[in-house]
Amino acid sequence: MSSPKTLFEKVWDAHVVRPESSDTPAVLYIDLHLIHEVTSPQAFSELRQRGLKVRRPDRTLGTMDHSTPTTPRNALGIIPVIDPQAINQLDQLRKNCAEFGITLFELGSLNQGIVHVIGPEQGLTQPGMTIVCGDSHTSTHGAFGALAFGIGTSEVGHVLATQCLLQYQPKTCAVRVEGQLQAGVGAKDIILALIAKYGVGGGTGHVFEYMGSAIRALSMEERMTICNMSIEGGARAGMVAPDETTFAYVAGRPYAPQGAAFDAAVARWRRLPSDEGAQFDREMTLDANHLAPMITYGTNPAMGIPIDAPVPTLADMPDAPSRQALDAALAYMGFEPGRPLLGHPIDVVFLGSCTNSRISDLRTAAALMKDRKVAAGVRVLVVPGSQRVKRQAEEEGLDAIFTAAGAEWREAGCSACLGMNDDKVPPGKYAISSSNRNFVGRQGPGARTLLASPLTAAAAAVTGCVTDPRTMIK
Amino acid sequence: MEPITTINGKAVALPIENIDTDQVIPASYLKVTDKAGLAEGLFQAWRYLPDGSLNPDFALNRPEALGATILVAGRNFGCGSSREHAPWALQGYGFRAVVAPAFADIFRNNALKIGLLPVTIDEESYHELLSHIEEDPATMIEIDLPNQRLIMPGGRAVPFPIDGFARHCLVHGVDQLGFLQQQEDAIAAFESQHAVAVNTLQPN
Ligand code: SF4
Numbered sequence: 001m002s003s004p005k006t007l008f009e010k011v012w013d014a015h016v017v018r019p020e021s022s023d024t025p026a027v028l029y030i031d032l033h034l035i036h037e038v039t040s041p042q043a044f045s046e047l048r049q050r051g052l053k054v055r056r057p058d059r060t061l062g063t064m065d066h067s068t069p070t071t072p073r074n075a076l077g078i079i080p081v082i083d084p085q086a087i088n089q090l091d092q093l094r095k096n097c098a099e100f101g102i103t104l105f106e107l108g109s110l111n112q113g114i115v116h117v118i119g120p121e122q123g124l125t126q127p128g129m130t131i132v133c134g135d136s137h138t139s140t141h142g143a144f145g146a147l148a149f150g151i152g153t154s155e156v157g158h159v160l161a162t163q164c165l166l167q168y169q170p171k172t173c174a175v176r177v178e179g180q181l182q183a184g185v186g187a188k189d190i191i192l193a194l195i196a197k198y199g200v201g202g203g204t205g206h207v208f209e210y211m212g213s214a215i216r217a218l219s220m221e222e223r224m225t226i227c228n229m230s231i232e233g234g235a236r237a238g239m240v241a242p243d244e245t246t247f248a249y250v251a252g253r254p255y256a257p258q259g260a261a262f263d264a265a266v267a268r269w270r271r272l273p274s275d276e277g278a279q280f281d282r283e284m285t286l287d288a289n290h291l292a293p294m295i296t297y298g299t300n301p302a303m304g305i306p307i308d309a310p311v312p313t314l315a316d317m318p319d320a321p322s323r324q325a326l327d328a329a330l331a332y333m334g335f336e337p338g339r340p341l342l343g344h345p346i347d348v349v350f351l352g353s354c355t356n357s358r359i360s361d362l363r364t365a366a367a368l369m370k371d372r373k374v375a376a377g378v379r380v381l382v383v384p385g386s387q388r389v390k391r392q393a394e395e396e397g398l399d400a401i402f403t404a405a406g407a408e409w410r411e412a413g414c415s416a417c418l419g420m421n422d423d424k425v426p427p428g429k430y431a432i433s434s435s436n437r438n439f440v441g442r443q444g445p446g447a448r449t450l451l452a453s454p455l456t457a458a459a460a461a462v463t464g465c466v467t468d469p470r471t472m473i474k
Numbered sequence: 475m476e477p478i479t480t481i482n483g484k485a486v487a488l489p490i491e492n493i494d495t496d497q498v499i500p501a502s503y504l505k506v507t508d509k510a511g512l513a514e515g516l517f518q519a520w521r522y523l524p525d526g527s528l529n530p531d532f533a534l535n536r537p538e539a540l541g542a543t544i545l546v547a548g549r550n551f552g553c554g555s556s557r558e559h560a561p562w563a564l565q566g567y568g569f570r571a572v573v574a575p576a577f578a579d580i581f582r583n584n585a586l587k588i589g590l591l592p593v594t595i596d597e598e599s600y601h602e603l604l605s606h607i608e609e610d611p612a613t614m615i616e617i618d619l620p621n622q623r624l625i626m627p628g629g630r631a632v633p634f635p636i637d638g639f640a641r642h643c644l645v646h647g648v649d650q651l652g653f654l655q656q657q658e659d660a661i662a663a664f665e666s667q668h669a670v671a672v673n674t675l676q677p678n
Contacts, residue, residue, distance in 0.1 A: 017664040018657060024639045027657050031670045039557065041507035050651075061674040067505055085505035092507045103674050124672055136556040136580060152558035152584035154650075162654045164661055168637060170579075200492050201550035204579060234553065236579050254677035261678075265671055300492050300553075321491045321548060328490075418555075420501045439496040439554060441519045 004275035007241050008172050008207045011147040011272070015130045017164055025166040031129040032059055033159045034115045035102070037093040038066040038420070039134030043157035044096040052161045057101040059163060061124065064090055064107045065114045067420045070383050070410040079108045079411050086421065100160075113386020113412040116140040116354035120224065121388055123253025127242035127269040132159060137354050137436065138237075139230040143223035144250070145242035145272050147207070150231065170236045171281040173206040177214040179288035184470035186364070187222035188356060188434070188453035190214065191229040192294035194286050196304035203235030206282060209274065210240050214288035220249040221360045228355045229436050232301040241273035293469055295432075296451040297341055298329035299440050305341070307456065307468050313337040332440055333448050334428075341450070341466045346432050348425050349380040349407075349461040350443070353417035353435035356454045357385030359392050361434065365458035366398040368472060374406035375464025381423060382407050383415040407461065419444040432460040475589050477647035481570050481617040483543030486533055487607045488517075493547055494554035495581065499563040512559055513566030538611035546573045546603055551592075552581025561585040571617050573624065575600045586640045587650065593617055593624055599632045620645055 005013070018027040033056075040062070047054070054060060067086040074080050081087050090107060097104040105111040105118060112118070116137050119125040125141045131148035132138060134156045141148035151165065158165055177190055195202070208230050215223065223240045230238030240246075247266050250256045257265045292306035303326075305311065311330065314337060317323045330337060335344075351357070351365050362384065374380050382402045384390040390412055393399055399409045416423040417435040419442065425431040427446030434457045438449035450466065459469040503515035520532050528535045534542070545564065551574040552560060561584050564572065571591040585592045595603070606627045607613045616625040619641060623631040643650055 015668075018660050022638065023642070024653075025637070027654065027660065029661070029664055029668060032672055032674070038504050042509065042558075045508070046651075058673045058675045059670065066501075083505070089505055089507055101675075122677075124674065126671055129670070129672070134556060134558075136554065138556075150556035150580055152556055152561075152580060152587060154558060154584065154587035158651050158654055161651060162657070162661060163665075164654055164657065166639070166650055166654060200553055201576060201578070204550070204576065231554075234550065234578065255672055255674070256678060257671045258678045261671070300494065321489075325491055418496075418501045420504060437494075437496065437554065439494045441500055442496050445500075445519065 004278040006172050006274040006278040006280060007145060007209055007239055007272055008147060011128055011130065012169060014128065020168060025168045028165050028167045029130065030059070030132050030159050030163055030165060032124055032131045034119055034131070034133040035060065035062045035156065036065050036115050036135065037089040039153050040096065040156055041089065041092045042153050043160055046157045047160055054100040054102060054160045055163045060102045060160065062093055062097045062102055063105040063112055063115050063118055064093060066414045066418065068107050068413045069421050070413045070415045070423055072411065073108070083421065108387070108411070110387050110391065113389065114354045114357065114414055116228065117358060117385035117389065120144065120220070121253070121386055123250055123256030126250060126256065126265070127246060128272050132165065136231045137228050139235070140224050140228040140354055142227040142230065142237050142239040143220060144246055145239055145269065147237060147239065149237040171206045173203060173208050173235065173282040173284060174280040175208045175210045175284045176212040177210065177286045177288050178212040179214050181214060181288050181291060184455060184473050185291050185293055186453050186455060187218055187225040189291055189294045190286065190288065191226045192296065192301070192304045192451065193291055194284065195229065195233045195302045196294065197286065198233060198284055200232060200300050200302045201234045203230065203233040206235050208233070208235045208238040209280070210238060215240060216243065219360060220245060221358045224358070225355055229301065232436055242269045293453060293456050295341060295456060295466065296438050297333060297335055298326065299332055299438055301436065301438060301451060303329055304451070307466065308340070308342060310338050310340050311335050342468060344466045345430065346378060346460045346465055347429035348431040349378060349457050350416045350431055350433040350435060351454055351457055352381065352383030352385065352415050354385060355436045356434035357383060357389065359389050361454040362389070362393050362398050365454045366401040368455060368458040368469065369405045369407070369462060370401050372405055372462045374461050378461060378464050380407035380461045381410060381416055383410045384412050386412045416443050418442060419447070425449065432457045432466070475647045475649055478589055478591060478619055478644045480619065481543065481591065482614065483570060484541055485544040485546050485603070485607055485613050485615050486539040486542035487546040487604055488533055489548050489604050491548035492550045492553055495552055495557050495560040496554055498552065498560040499557065504557060504559055509562045509566065512563040516563040516567045536611065543568055543570045544573060544615060544617070545569050546607065549575045551577050553578035556580045556584070558584045558588070561588055561590045565590045573603065586644070589644060591617065591619065591644065593634045595624060595632050595634055599626070602626065
């Protein structure tokens, strides 16, 4: 009998075209390559220069998300793109996809949306696959038990031309989250707490496999939130073993296998979970029972605290570099060490991004905001992750709840997550954001970002300040 | 790609941990469809004052740092996004190597692909290097890639790891896509026995 294997090892082994040797990395086959307008143009230029074709247009798919506006449609039902550079980027993607025969989810079409939202939504993301995209949050797709990770533009070119990547096998890390979450605490709080515990470089060189009772109890969308932010913990990818929750989610989606083919696929997918006794290189743990809603106070995602805790002081820091980092972060954020964040005024609330813009995130936020009003002076942007999420939300009347409260209901895209379009947080202003990065200037020059769950963001929208959402839910 | 063997150059230090790729190059510069103008956006928030003029206090802007080709930075350099624009911007500015106690995975990969050398050294040597640069802002160091060592100002050689394949490609100017293309037979053989349930050209 062969030795027990982890989920990661099973997926890796099934995609090795040529094994790693002492002189060369492994040649790894890629099942699905997602592309978008920002990280692909230079790769297509490279292909043209070398006179190469896209090897597998049938394994490649493009969408528009990063530089697209999310402003409401005009009278003709068109999302107007005004920024000339964005127009150019989108045109290039259209041209590249047309010339190389790649399916493109066009801006404003029902299929378009953030690349990590549309993959799972369309059933393109399936257990056991290898998935890459020129985007670090490709780790999201690992929620299905796929090996999914972000690559640079040179590598986008490699995959376009050969459907393969040169890779050294990463190490594995078991991330055990046991226990039961309290009401008002969710997947986003799990991942923020984990990163706060192990640091932004904690997972470097590793692929996380999330396991334990708290993970098993999560829906697919919640698992995606967790896998999404694996990269914020430094990991190359994050994975969750597929189970009945996974199969039920994939079933019936447009690109998923149907009928007998689906049953056969499920039979294969059932063999993917890590074997009993499989060895991991490392282990991390988190207790879900005592978790509070989390919020960040600083300028990297590991600078997070339970929402009712004070901001750390220099004395809490283990070494000089972390004291320096804390000092710089607090100066940028305008926070005092040792003081609580609760009650701190907020200017902008951003509900969106590939971390938290799916239908369940919008439902959670809407449930809290129903029959309540956005606090005076607060701008609330609600940006669905995809056009399908938008339509679903509208069918459920969620848009009406948001707009009645005084929030803006937008078109799908990355929006204020990275501030590439006009959706930005003004300099010096405070934003509670359901996104994944609070880096200096991430949401616009001088923007001060507090990362939190969609529920915590919704609570702040209503009160106008940092608020423990547990005090606002029935 | 130009072969790299030895890099002799002036070092400039940014002794900060977890410098993320949004700091290296902010998103507003990612709207290009080539690599033009990226060097201008390098470390934008630090390098420029709000009025757009150069910030005289920022390490790269000090007169002694002019012409530096080696960046020395804190642990976990390049964390965050996968944007290759980050190493492009560093290279466009004139850097040929980044020295740090640790790099984020994707940045390291991206840098190796374009011939911007990521040099990982131990913490102790890193701090020694920082004090050299503090004492003499025009500190020169040598990076000897074939022998995988960084020569400190005093002459001490500090070994650094790099995978043999990347080293081979950099030293000989071999391009990795070319290597992958040579695997065509193996790829075709793999594809013939590897079923994928997804066809992006048509929904099921
Ligand atoms: S939503 Fe944010 S993190 Fe996600 S793909 Fe878009 S820019 Fe990246």
